[in-house]
Amino acid sequence: MAFLIILITCFVIILATSQPCQTPDDFVAATSPGHIIIGGLFAIHEKMLSSEDYPRRPQIQKCVGFEISVFLQTLAMIHSIEKINNSTLLSGVKLGYEIYDTCTEVTVAMAATLRFLSKFNCSRETVEFKCDYSSYMPRVKAVIGSGYSEITMAVSRMLNLQLMPQVGYESTAEILSDKIRFPSFLRTVPSDFHQIKAMAHLIQKSGWNWIGIITTDDDYGRLALNTFIIQAEANNVCIAFKEVLPAFLSDNTIEVRINQTLEKIILEAQVNVIVVFLRQFHVFDLFKKAIEMNINKMWIASDNWSTATKITTIPNVKKIGKVVGFAFRRGNISSFHSFLQNLHLLPSDSNKLLHEYAMHLSACAYVKYTDLSQCIFNHSQRTLAYKANKAIERNFVMRNDFLRDYAEPGLIHSIQLAVFALGYAIRDLCQARDCQNPNAFQPWEIIIEMQIPFSKFCSVN
Amino acid sequence: MAFLIILITCFVIILATSQPCQTPDDFVAATSPGHIIIGGLFAIHEKMLSSEDYPRRPQIQKCVGFEISVFLQTLAMIHSIEKINNSTLLSGVKLGYEIYDTCTEVTVAMAATLRFLSKFNCSRETVEFKCDYSSYMPRVKAVIGSGYSEITMAVSRMLNLQLMPQVGYESTAEILSDKIRFPSFLRTVPSDFHQIKAMAHLIQKSGWNWIGIITTDDDYGRLALNTFIIQAEANNVCIAFKEVLPAFLSDNTIEVRINQTLEKIILEAQVNVIVVFLRQFHVFDLFKKAIEMNINKMWIASDNWSTATKITTIPNVKKIGKVVGFAFRRGNISSFHSFLQNLHLLPSDSNKLLHEYAMHLSACAYVKYTDLSQCIFNHSQRTLAYKANKAIERNFVMRNDFLRDYAEPGLIHSIQLAVFALGYAIRDLCQARDCQNPNAFQPWEIIIEMQIPFSKFCSVN
Structure with a gap:
């Protein structure tokens, strides 16, 4: 039985x-x-x-x-x-x-x-x-x-x-x-508008006026990028590079685009602060490779990955540098x-x-x-x-x-x-x-x- | 009977x-x-x-x-x-x-x-x-x-x-x-990508390096604006202003936004070339008011209104200035x-x-x-x-x-x-x-x- x-x-x-x-x-x-x-x-x-x-x-x-x-x-x-x-x-x-x-x-x-x-x-x-x-x-x-x-x-x-x-x-x-x-x-x-406004304000107040931004190519990423550009301009923050990654895993160019993004980060060595509006999946892959390549930066995290255990448990994640994030209100x-x-x-x-x-x-x-x-x-x-x-x-x-x-x-x-x-x-x-x-x-x-x-x-x- | x-x-x-x-x-x-x-x-x-x-x-x-x-x-x-x-x-x-x-x-x-x-x-x-x-x-x-x-x-x-x-x-x-x-x-x-590339090329070749752009706030307008910004940058064209109008008539702020756009055009008097990615309805209203206000510019038309009889038959439309447009291939x-x-x-x-x-x-x-x-x-x-x-x-x-x-x-x-x-x-x-x-x-x-x-x-x- x-x-x-x-x-x-x-x-x-x-x-x-x-x-x-x-x-x-x-x-x-x-x-x-x-x-x-x-x-x-x-x-x-x-x-x-x-x-x-x-x-x-x-x-x-x-x-x-x-x-x-x-x-x-x-x-x-x-x-x-x-x-x-x-x-x-x-x-x-x-x-x-x-x-x-x-x-x-x-x-x-x-x-x-x-x-x-x-x-x-x-x-x-x-x-x-x-x-x-x-x-x-x-x-x-x-x-x-x-x-x-x-x-x-x-x-x-x-x-x-x-x-x-x-x-x-x-x-x-x-x-x-x-x-x-x-x-x-x-x-x-809340709408991303508030988060992005706060982000631009934080960047300006911290004196980081030369930054990079990475987003996905979906409605979320594109709209966030547009608003960020407006807010950055209003806060006298200059954007050194904008990288856009495919949002969906069914797009098999993701890996190539992540590698290109890392090359860009290395090339733009004077950029120390990078705003990241990505899905957890992308951040996971990006960070794992960045650690291998000894990239150490200040990362500004959007609310969808700032508190993700998937990211905080990446082996040797501390080598990535510092992460400052925005998160949803907790209860x-x-x-x-x-x-x-x-x-x-x-x-x-x-x-x-x-x-x-x-x-x-x-x-x-x-x-x-x-x-x-x-x-x-x-x-x-x-x-x-x-x-x-x-x-x-x-x-x-x-x-x-x-x-x-x-x-x-x-x-x-x-x-x-x-x-x-x-x-x-x-x-x-x-x-x-x-x-x-x-x-x-x-x-x-x-x-x-x-x-x-x-x-x-x-x-x- | x-x-x-x-x-x-x-x-x-x-x-x-x-x-x-x-x-x-x-x-x-x-x-x-x-x-x-x-x-x-x-x-x-x-x-x-x-x-x-x-x-x-x-x-x-x-x-x-x-x-x-x-x-x-x-x-x-x-x-x-x-x-x-x-x-x-x-x-x-x-x-x-x-x-x-x-x-x-x-x-x-x-x-x-x-x-x-x-x-x-x-x-x-x-x-x-x-x-x-x-x-x-x-x-x-x-x-x-x-x-x-x-x-x-x-x-x-x-x-x-x-x-x-x-x-x-x-x-x-x-x-x-x-x-x-x-x-x-x-x-x-064809995709707007080709039209926008041609537009930026035309603008650059004509020596117009200080322009304005007006689009709708829908997927069409937003995506066109994004691509235009990239192409303008690549062609050393500077964008003096970007105005975004509500796409759908169910939004009753359209009239106010059209008036604000016209005020912007008057204010930015040194801008003589304006790229217009709008629906025929918007162009009709914008031009009718622009004629009343004696605004005379060079307008770059997107394919969806460049050959529209609704626009070419506006009374006194010639007063608006010159219109250079892109159009679909005719058969x-x-x-x-x-x-x-x-x-x-x-x-x-x-x-x-x-x-x-x-x-x-x-x-x-x-x-x-x-x-x-x-x-x-x-x-x-x-x-x-x-x-x-x-x-x-x-x-x-x-x-x-x-x-x-x-x-x-x-x-x-x-x-x-x-x-x-x-x-x-x-x-x-x-x-x-x-x-x-x-x-x-x-x-x-x-x-x-x-x-x-x-x-x-x-x-x-």
Whole structure:
């Protein structure tokens, strides 16, 4: 019997990770039922594998490059929803969730969005075309996410069709504040405008008037660069060089461009301060190579990597020089830490991510602590069949400190704010309705309830 | 009986223009059946009216600001499709079309795109969620459009789900050449990169080394500005000022920003050359006010307004100074001119745009020729009930020269190229299949056939 259970576990895990999406249910990463369903979009994997077929077909492929810090973000969403469900906030109304992995790909995020917008309680997963969505009842009532601004913007364009509220927890691109373009988007993080203004001010006050800047070539990086140029000019800071790297890993020129950027840094030897608006993935690669090349500078970090454990745990990272960073406001996340302690209690049958984490953890059981994150990332690049063993549960407990180290307090807090903002809006909306009935309200009605001073949600712990 | 016909005509026309979208069929602007349906997206109206309801609801509203030049673009698409149908190119296979008005709004374009992707021959208008769209049969097989780059990009993100070919006839933003982001997008116009390089070269060769630049705040304008800054630097051209205007008319700060821009131009009196990357609407307003203020400069025009009759017919436009422009390559459009002569033969029951044009033309019957376009534009801003009269047909014939004047040869040619590119690809695909059967091929298969040297399509007349 025990052997059978192990075999079944093994089968489920292989299915969950090595098979591409075959049915809509394969596509969802984590789900839980409820009277009101909240959608979630997270870039849990860094890349979708390209199809080997030629010509290329419109198919969702397998994703690789499991990111521990983003996995933790999904747990933060689940934890916040559980917290609301265990509180008296919605008195008897249960929140559910449906979390999808965007694989850091706009098209995958669009597929998930199509599912969010599909008709509630319909045997087929279909989005109906309507001139008027005022009375249309989609599968989810609101969406949290996604991380990257470019993906968030594309998703928002589609959610606008039904004016479905979308709460961003990490997308800081300035343009997302534009209510004409993004009427149903709200966020719990400030626009990059404020960060860049502060950065330029810091640079000027520190007397660094000759600097370099590195950004990605996506909406996030391009817009940040534009604003930085304006702010630098206003603060009499001169920009010696601007390097722009491809944002998405599906672009295979990234490595070449990182090498060229390092050559530029060496060439411009008199530039000692470099502003870095990149994704964690880029910073990781850039710094690892910079350490090998003995590059020592002052780096100005943007909020998306300034507190990342992925960066602070790079071997010999201190050799890189000094890093001055900006970070999201932190909250008290002690209850999230307790939640992580009890992760093994979370029902894992509807959470493929827990399975996948367990699998990678098991495969990396014997690497040293500092290499664990990278081992998990690399392991998920391969499509090895997993050999199940009974150590999974023990590993969860043993490696809890590891998860805790990788939880970025600013981002976790920002996700908690996003969920609670929705929770409070739903509470207000449900005061005069029976929200156990899924038809009690339409998504667009939530937006009105959310247009109240945000300070109300500041304490969520 | 005659009275009854007039009454019915009147009723149909009022329905077609003053009612907002109620059913999917209200939403389509022009349609014709066929074995293979091509979708079209055009910004025929300049703006969608805001809902008067509070809170705002997710509804498609009535659109205003009828643009003659874009109406002509839809006719160019229809004409090209008819030309293919009347030729031996597809031997027995008939192309049909479904043309939608984006109202220069991303959300409206997204709604039309949802309809393009909805399931073929299904009683309900629904898009099915699938992990694999390789065998999915949507309503249309390919899309032509849309005009504005920002709208084209948002639409392309959604079409990527099914790898549906999208052929742009006017969207020149450089980023649309990125095959990682936009794998199913192709275009018959060059990327702005080439135009901007030529512009900077022209400016440098002419010895104008102190210039101003005005752009819109959308993807088109922002990307053009970025590239221009790089090219200007490379050509030792200094930029005295950069002004950025809101791209969309739904932003009601446009007028204030245009006035501020004119003040800037007056203030920077030593700047005599101004590069203008704007929409025709902005240039029209900017120039009208500049003439009143006696501003006389050298203007460098981007391809989207350099040959626009809307601009060249502004009263006293010569007072503005000199305009040097870049334009799309022109083709022979004489057969399109013949098509315009016989416009009254086009079946108008499935073309709401013809009805609307007739209505505006009738209302503007007594204004002088040079004011006709603006009268039509202004008339469509109001929701006057139309008084039908028998003069419609006569007006069509009489005002044919007017249409001919407003047809921009470069754009008309570009649309012809787009339709013929699809026509040739479909011909190649249909060599071994029976394309009278709507299930003969899937949209993604067309893309492969289109990856052949484009010069093949250069002669379409």
